Amino acid sequence: MKISLNPKAKDAATRDALVAEGGFGKYYTDHMVVCEWNEKEGWSEPELKPYGPISLDPATAVFHYGQEIFEGMKAYRQPDGGIGLFRPEANARRFAKSANRLALPEMPEELFIETVETLVKQDAGWVPNKVGESLYIRPFMFATEVGLGVRPSNKALYMLIATPAGAYFDPSKAVSVWISTEYVRAAQGGTGEAKCGGNYAASLVAQKAAAKEGCDQVVWIDAKERKWIEEMGGMNLYFVKGSGTDATVVTPKLTGTLLPGITRDSILTVAKDLGYKTDEVMLSIDDWRDGVASGEITEIFACGTAAVVSPVGTAKSAMGTWVTGDGQPGKITMQIRNHLLGIQHGSISDSHSWMRKVL
Numbered sequence: 001m002k003i004s005l006n007p008k009a010k011d012a013a014t015r016d017a018l019v020a021e022g023g024f025g026k027y028y029t030d031h032m033v034v035c036e037w038n039e040k041e042g043w044s045e046p047e048l049k050p051y052g053p054i055s056l057d058p059a060t061a062v063f064h065y066g067q068e069i070f071e072g073m074k075a076y077r078q079p080d081g082g083i084g085l086f087r088p089e090a091n092a093r094r095f096a097k098s099a100n101r102l103a104l105p106e107m108p109e110e111l112f113i114e115t116v117e118t119l120v121k122q123d124a125g126w127v128p129n130k131v132g133e134s135l136y137i138r139p140f141m142f143a144t145e146v147g148l149g150v151r152p153s154n155k156a157l158y159m160l161i162a163t164p165a166g167a168y169f170d171p172s173k174a175v176s177v178w179i180s181t182e183y184v185r186a187a188q189g190g191t192g193e194a195k196c197g198g199n200y201a202a203s204l205v206a207q208k209a210a211a212k213e214g215c216d217q218v219v220w221i222d223a224k225e226r227k228w229i230e231e232m233g234g235m236n237l238y239f240v241k242g243s244g245t246d247a248t249v250v251t252p253k254l255t256g257t258l259l260p261g262i263t264r265d266s267i268l269t270v271a272k273d274l275g276y277k278t279d280e281v282m283l284s285i286d287d288w289r290d291g292v293a294s295g296e297i298t299e300i301f302a303c304g305t306a307a308v309v310s311p312v313g314t315a316k317s318a319m320g321t322w323v324t325g326d327g328q329p330g331k332i333t334m335q336i337r338n339h340l341l342g343i344q345h346g347s348i349s350d351s352h353s354w355m356r357k358v359l
Ligand SMILES: *Cc1c(COP(=O)(O)O)cnc(C)c1O
Pocket: 072, 195, 231, 233, 234, 235, 236, 259, 260, 261, 262, 263, 264, 303, 304, 305, 306
């Protein structure tokens, strides 16, 4: 890997002040990684270089046809002052799958992880220290062939940037959701399973509609029968049925249109470790409303790398409005959240070998 250090890297005091501000995505670390691909030569040697703007021809393919994918992962400070990555191999595998779907080149898993580890090591001072805080890492790749012809690009650029993420979890704030029956996120055979910018571009108008209804987030239902719950914005959903040790923790089944979240997958395991039954199910809007009315559904939460776990309270749809819980996060929601964060921060034993030590 080529290394070109940033001569204008922030001094420790300035950097620590920016990290201490918390927030998300406002400041980026001193470096980034770039790696080029072309059809003839494959992947170039990646380069770590100063963070900064890039220059592209206006006719570059990605601007016109949206051939782009990304990932989201985190580095967490450990009790010994070291740094650990949470399941980076899973991100590498998903990145390759997304690439395949968008007709972009697959980046070898080892190369992907090498770029992540190199950036995190170099910019280790940007990893916050407190539990719930982390360094958010954003790998992405896009088509760079110049020309307006519609075809899979014969050139691509992979980039990696990182931003400190504060603890923005507010336990007194359950998310309210608008169940959209107007817009569709993904259909069978489409790009729902791929982490691509296009899915997000198409989702923003629904997010606006949710805001207009006074809701924080949009919940997507399936494209065909228009009744099965899929996911929430950029997060997967979980429903807790029953309570105490008899509780079952369920999540919508991966039907090919949901994004297979790594947090979702990890929670299926964590919930079992904590003694709960788990299930992957087909759950309809009616099941949600009736389950809340009967008291069978006791807690709902969304999960993803950025927020880890967020409680869901009010659900609003064309069929009415219903509320789960009292606006406070449920017991099992908090137990699962704290357990997962404990593993990520190294305070709970990593019995599934999910953590990869970087420093
Ligand atoms: C990234 C993402 C998720 C969550 O995946 P994680 O691997 O848990 O971060 C869920 N839904 C969508 C649409 C996503 O893009």
